[in-house]
Amino acid sequence: MTATAYFAAGPARWDAYRPHLEQAFAELGLDVSLVNTAPDPAAIDYIIFAPGGDVEDFSPFTRTRAVLNLWAGVERIVGNPTLTQPLCRMVDPALTDGMVEWVTGHVLRHHLGIDGHILRQDGVWRAGEVPPLARERPVAILGLGELGRASAEALARLNFPVLGWSRSARTIEGIDCHSGDAGLEAVLRRAAIVVTLLPLTPDTENLLNATRLAWMPRGAVIINPGRGPIIDDEALLAALDSGQIGHATLDVFRVEPLPAGHPFWAHPRVTVTPHIAAETRPPSASRVIAENIRRDLAGEPLLHRVDRDRGY
Structure with missing residues (x-):
């Protein structure tokens, strides 16, 4: 299945993440098109997200199967009333x-x-x-x-x-x-x-x-x-x-x-210290994102899915 993943984590992160995400998709044999603009939100299957990025209103993304957060914390997104899609937090070994x-x-x-x-x-x-x-x-x-x-x-x-x-x-x-x-x-x-x-x-x-x-x-x-x-x-x-x-x-x-x-x-x-205790690192985080997309496309449960009632 061909899927489209929208990198909505902000233009400053695009150059750092793009090669690692594309490599991770290739290693898992995924046919995923990675884009950093979404002229047609209804054509997006997955949103790769970080707070302060490019999306605040998720309601136009009617086909989106999951929002994949690059941060471990989700408090800045979990309460968004337009977010009805499954939300996954980042759990990255690095x-x-x-x-x-x-x-x-x-x-x-x-x-x-x-x-x-x-x-x-x-x-x-x-x-x-x-x-x-x-x-x-x-x-x-x-x-x-x-x-x-x-x-x-x-x-x-x-x-x-x-x-x-x-x-x-x-x-x-x-x-x-x-x-x-x-x-x-x-x-x-x-x-x-x-x-x-x-x-x-x-x-x-x-x-x-x-x-x-x-x-x-x-x-x-x-x-x-x-x-x-x-x-x-x-x-x-x-x-x-x-x-x-x-x-x-x-x-x-x-x-x-x-x-x-x-x-x-x-x-x-x-x-x-300037919020440096646990930085998300593009190579390892990209593998986490790719694995969750692979799982979803294969009909397997998403990893690290957020419980909206608990807030994490």
Whole structure:
């Protein structure tokens, strides 16, 4: 079957993705025409999408069989009332690897106190400032989807006691899993380092508010490579100022790029990174897109289809 895939992820991404998508289609033997314009929306079988791209109104795409998102997060599209076609989020092994490396690196950075050594090159030999072993420092992962599970398992292999929390119950070997409101409190009260990898939904927005930040052990660290609005910014700043939270390493924000005058930039207990924890990479993401098109054309279920009611 011949199909047409419309690359609606924006012209800036077209040159980076086109050769990889065409190669991935060829490797799977797919007869797919890849276009970056859609003069006739009714002739499009698949939309390859990214927020801020070329489509906001999906209603003219009457023949489209699926919208294939290049991002792991779908909060900027899932509520679009014109989107009636199946929506698939990006679950890419390279994206997962990138997130695991970023999370592991920053957990180890805080665990080992690396910042203190870098910032205090003052000629003072501070013998005896030895961090605890990993097995003595509990780390919590909030969100146990693809990225959260992989990060939790990587940290557990480094001997950290890993606490996991998700809205629905999960079981992961080697991870102390919790769910529900009581489970969240139990996890936060124990964790010296908290990593947030939750999807953004009405239930998770401002999840880490003043009350929940106060549950954490004094001086605990927050690492957020998930979604900016998971944390109440004003509550976090107050907790940082009081010392309740020792440091926050933030990769995602309510407004991106983070405005130049935002308090996070100048706060001595905040590290800002520019949304780089898990970038979608064209070669591997293209293979994911091609496989989903192959599956759909073969009558097989789409991978990573979004549950509209849950929002991810």
